[in-house]
Amino acid sequence: MERGVITRPDLVVVADETLVPIPAAGVLQGLSERTVLLLGSAERRETWQDRLKVPGPVLALPVSAQSGDHGVLAQIGASCAGAAARLLGVIRRESLARALQEEIAKFGSAAVAANLECALAAFDAMAPHAGLVAASAEIGAGDYRAPEWVDLPLEEAAVAAPDIHGALTSELAITGTWRTHMPVIDYERCNRCSWICSTFCPDSAIKVAADHTPRIDLDHCKGCLVCVAVCPPHAIRAVPEREAAREHSR
Amino acid sequence: MNRVLLTGNGAAAWGARLAEADYIPSFPITPQTEIIETLERWCTDGEMDGTVVTLESEHSMITAAAAAAATGVRVFTATSSQGLMYGMEMIYTVAGWRAPFVLVNVSRALATPVTLEPDHTDVLGARDSGFLQIHCATCQEVLDSVLIAYRLGEDARVRLPAIVNEDGFYLSFTREPVELPDPDAVRRFLPPFRSRGIEFRASRPISQAVAVLGSAPYSYFRYEAHLAALAALPAYDEAAAAFASEFGRRWPAVEAYRAEDAEIVYFMIGSFATKAKDAVDRLREAGRKIGLVRPRLLRPYPEGALRQHLLGKRAVIVIDQNLSMGKGGVLYAELASALYGRPGAPLLVSFVGALGGRDITAEEFYEMAKVARQAADAGVAPEPRLLYTAGELRELRTLQAIAGAERRTIT
Numbered sequence: 169m170e171r172g173v174i175t176r177p178d179l180v181v182v183a184d185e186t187l188v189p190i191p192a193a194g195v196l197q198g199l200s201e202r203t204v205l206l207l208g209s210a211e212r213r214e215t216w217q218d219r220l221k222v223p224g225p226v227l228a229l230p231v232s233a234q235s236g237d238h239g240v241l242a243q244i245g246a247s248c249a250g251a252a253a254r255l256l257g258v259i260r261r262e263s264l265a266r267a268l269q270e271e272i273a274k275f276g277s278a279a280v281a282a283n284l285e286c287a288l289a290a291f292d293a294m295a296p297h298a299g300l301v302a303a304s305a306e307i308g309a310g311d312y313r314a315p316e317w318v319d320l321p322l323e324e325a326a327v328a329a330p331d332i333h334g335a336l337t338s339e340l341a342i343t344g345t346w347r348t349h350m351p352v353i354d355y356e357r358c359n360r361c362s363w364i365c366s367t368f369c370p371d372s373a374i375k376v377a378a379d380h381t382p383r384i385d386l387d388h389c390k391g392c393l394v395c396v397a398v399c400p401p402h403a404i405r406a407v408p409e410r411e412a413a414r415e416h417s418r
Numbered sequence: 419m420n421r422v423l424l425t426g427n428g429a430a431a432w433g434a435r436l437a438e439a440d441y442i443p444s445f446p447i448t449p450q451t452e453i454i455e456t457l458e459r460w461c462t463d464g465e466m467d468g469t470v471v472t473l474e475s476e477h478s479m480i481t482a483a484a485a486a487a488a489t490g491v492r493v494f495t496a497t498s499s500q501g502l503m504y505g506m507e508m509i510y511t512v513a514g515w516r517a518p519f520v521l522v523n524v525s526r527a528l529a530t531p532v533t534l535e536p537d538h539t540d541v542l543g544a545r546d547s548g549f550l551q552i553h554c555a556t557c558q559e560v561l562d563s564v565l566i567a568y569r570l571g572e573d574a575r576v577r578l579p580a581i582v583n584e585d586g587f588y589l590s591f592t593r594e595p596v597e598l599p600d601p602d603a604v605r606r607f608l609p610p611f612r613s614r615g616i617e618f619r620a621s622r623p624i625s626q627a628v629a630v631l632g633s634a635p636y637s638y639f640r641y642e643a644h645l646a647a648l649a650a651l652p653a654y655d656e657a658a659a660a661f662a663s664e665f666g667r668r669w670p671a672v673e674a675y676r677a678e679d680a681e682i683v684y685f686m687i688g689s690f691a692t693k694a695k696d697a698v699d700r701l702r703e704a705g706r707k708i709g710l711v712r713p714r715l716l717r718p719y720p721e722g723a724l725r726q727h728l729l730g731k732r733a734v735i736v737i738d739q740n741l742s743m744g745k746g747g748v749l750y751a752e753l754a755s756a757l758y759g760r761p762g763a764p765l766l767v768s769f770v771g772a773l774g775g776r777d778i779t780a781e782e783f784y785e786m787a788k789v790a791r792q793a794a795d796a797g798v799a800p801e802p803r804l805l806y807t808a809g810e811l812r813e814l815r816t817l818q819a820i821a822g823a824e825r826r827t828i829t
Contacts, residue, residue, distance in 0.1 A: 170696045171555075171588045171689040173777035309700040312781045314788075316808040327818065330531040334822030 257299025347391030426589030433564025490613030513548025535775025677709030771805030
């Protein structure tokens, strides 16, 4: 069995739907009309099929890494494994349960029970699609598309040294989509210390205005919640992203 | 039989556990950290008797490993990439102490630019140090090679430290079915280290290889280490034979896959050799006489076995996942030196690829075979080629445009 990059996947499982629009994550790479795409998402498969226009079938698992429910979030891996097992069509329910028990045992019986429940529910939910994933044929050596190899030209060091001259390119990457929880400042409680949250923020995503009021740059806050932990008057709370989004839209 | 799903890192940790390593100096670095975390957990929980100690750098870690090995205990350690580089002064130094221990290196490409993905330039930086080197293609091989490496390094004829190499990510973080050897069988294969005079002790001072020597005695000690490394060739064959009879798995110094009647063979190390095997199968289906020759042992260099497998072939496709700046692929240059001037020496076709973990596709394997076939027909080796496509260059141009200044220069 060969190791390395899977260039032509038969099944792609995306536990966190927020990865889909990030080009560097490349989760849609190599999809063909036979590739099954399984997304952990509260949205319907039709929505995703329409949105992504991928050539193959799309399925949605009604759990999401963005869920505010910590319990469900912790078991997203188990849910995906359960669904994937059913989609492959060759893994029995008992085998899945046994494998999960072995895998999770070290975390205690409560974790085993919670993960089993999620995995088996996902396994059952995928019953209509059992065996949807099939192994594609290998590329034969007789008839293949030759790689378009190129000779790299020698270029002057000003071009060929790995420097970044463009200012503030990192600002263009909206890392705020990574958050599962949003820090929200209660300005009634904030004592305008003017430096603690902004100094501890590892992404420099908190700016303090001249009047000592901190503002969080939500385009770049990754939701690490260090600010929540360090704020002396406990003026910052963590709100599940989905809930926060609902509050915002109101 | 106990078959479990393990990452390459898990397999490496199991190797150390089954070898009953006494002392494990450690320092975290991606993608190796899981090895020491696993060992630390076992030692804390009492599942393993060894002691894990976190040092403040790889330089100290390798010093601590060798210092402990000099007391005659069994030592295991692990690092990767920049960590190996940071410890490099001591890698070269401690090999000369002639105190054996095992270091697992999880290959990851070197800066600059920075990447986390694998190639073999890091471990080849330790090539001339005196450490023996075993290169793995599967997770099972990682576990088994750790055991073999102890037996080899501790062999009275050898007494050198050994590196077992696995590819970052493609092995380190990939779970595969791995057979866990029975601990009693491991004790038969690898009895406790009989250190025979390696016994550095508190309150009994000796000086460990610190004398400053003139050229002639210096040459003597250096060449003795070289001879010891060469003695590891027959010692390796014996260890591999003993391993096969105890566990039923064969790990020859040089693996040959469908190579016997092959006219052309791929030549490479590491996990991507499994891709080459697949390409061999597909090309055989298409009627091509092709095979794979994979040295597992890189130090000592198994010259005799390589000549046996390769002399008489039409062409050898050497795939280097490393780059010696200003020269090219290291495996290519070394193989040329082993075959040059020998009757029946094959044409060598050099490819450099998979730098920084870049994939090598099936189509590229087929195309390399085609290039080699045409070269053999023409009797002339082509210029070495970097595996790099027009599409990749287009993507790079986009990055350069984003990076700023290049936008003006290139367009």
